[in-house]
Amino acid sequence: DTEVTQTPKHLVMGMTNKKSLKCEQHMGHRAMYWYKQKAKKPPELMFVYSYEKLSINESVPSRFSPECPNSSLLNLHLHALQPEDSALYLCASSQSDKYFQPQHFGDGTRLSIL
Amino acid sequence: GENVEQHPSTLSVQEGDSAVIKCTYSDSASNYFPWYKQELGKRPQLIIDIRSNVGEKKDQRIAVTLNKTAKHFSLHITETQPEDSAVYFCAASMDNYGQNFVFGPGTRLSVLP
Numbered sequence: 001d002t003e004v005t006q007t008p009k010h011l012v013m014g015m016t017n018k019k020s021l022k023c024e025q026h027m028g029h030r031a032m033y034w035y036k037q038k039a040k041k042p043p044e045l046m047f048v049y050s051y052e053k054l055s056i057n058e059s060v061p062s063r064f065s066p067e068c069p070n071s072s073l074l075n076l077h078l079h080a081l082q083p084e085d086s087a088l089y090l091c092a093s094s095q096s097d098k099y100f101q102p103q104h105f106g107d108g109t110r111l112s113i114l
Numbered sequence: 115g116e117n118v119e120q121h122p123s124t125l126s127v128q129e130g131d132s133a134v135i136k137c138t139y140s141d142s143a144s145n146y147f148p149w150y151k152q153e154l155g156k157r158p159q160l161i162i163d164i165r166s167n168v169g170e171k172k173d174q175r176i177a178v179t180l181n182k183t184a185k186h187f188s189l190h191i192t193e194t195q196p197e198d199s200a201v202y203f204c205a206a207s208m209d210n211y212g213q214n215f216v217f218g219p220g221t222r223l224s225v226l227p
Contacts, residue, residue, distance in 0.1 A: 031213055042203050042217035043158065056214060090157065099210045100146045100165050105157040 004106035023091030031096035120218030137204035
């Protein structure tokens, strides 16, 4: 069973649309992540939230806006995306108060920009 | 910043044979090295990890070895089965909490029946 739940599984949107991706975990993890994965490529880190505060932003364009409303939820707000933003968007979580903890991934949202 | 290389990019083995995938990293400060398996259309799943103070770790058919001096670590899968077919990613993390992963480019493993 997937312990990190992402919705929607698929999303098709136009370049002028505004949409949001959602991620939820109930493992008590206090670190949550957004990754972008293009076909046949590894996941690329976009954002890290630690204790609901943005701790890492890997120079992601402002058309991607993350939000962490509480310790279980992570959102990614999308606006004015480009065709090259089409990808699989993965959410992950990990314990942030212990050393060397693995990240647990959700199934991802497959995003297509028309 | 950290750079992780991974070889080979593709690997085909006969069922029952062993498979070895090797990764090298650039930053000697990296101290945590997980391996993920990603089947087609699925999420990456952790299969094994190793910390910098350990040289080898084994979990049934899967083992990982770490050579800190040479800055490389390897995944070993013995008695391969068709369900081992997937893309395998290594990763390295410099921060103690493992929050900033840098992934290798991946190895596509095919186990032929």
